[in-house]
Amino acid sequence: MTKATAIIVGASSQLSREIAKQLAQQEVELALFAQDVDMLKEFAATLPTKVQVFELTIEDPQTLIRQLEEVWQQLGGAHLVLVNTGLNSYDPELPWLPEQDIIDVNVRGFAAICNTAFRLFRDQGYGQLAAINSIAGLRGGPSVAYHASKAFAQNYFEGLSMHAQRLKLPITITDIQLGLLDKAAMQKSALWLAPLPEVAAQIINAMQKGKRRVYVTKRWRLVAWLTLMLPEFIYNTRHWKPKKTKKVND
Structure with a gap:
């Protein structure tokens, strides 16, 4: 490979597109996986670098593994x-x-993707595997399976990092802990929200620096720390409520 090449699995979200856009501006060649291939092709055509789009069959791990290997x-x-x-x-x-x-x-x-990518990097001799996870995985939550799945992803990445170190493999594992941006948006919180280009730029910067774990945006590190420190009887009674819109009297 003469130029940097990146594979983005799950490239249809607005955040993935912004990351792809910024990587393309750095002349990184891209392979984008998404379930809606046709829609993503229109976006790919606007990027200033070589971009290929592939179908993502994430609900079928065996097919997914084969797709990654072929690409x-x-x-x-x-x-x-x-x-x-x-x-x-x-759903309550x-x-x-x-x-x-x-x-x-x-x-x-998720595990099928990461396991396959790690194996391919091992055979290649180097590489970086990164994932956009969430601080929701730090503790349980009302979206029961989601919080648990993010805890799985966090621990799976830690295991891959340990495996790479023990085998002395030059494979960088980067766990990107995204803040609870959806909840911040629901609260209309200017403090905890950030423009999408800034979020993408921090993610790319962390990957380029080879960070093991990073909180995005950086201020969410404080929330993560507080989340871990709160006793259960307080943590379980937290509520996120949207801010009320102030009425303007005529």
């Missing part, structure tokens, strides 16, 4: 694999099917 061969390898996949939902009745979908995508699919 890897087509590219002749890659320097970076960034994983940004995940489902989330909340806790029906099983949504929980199963979250586990299938966030646990089985």
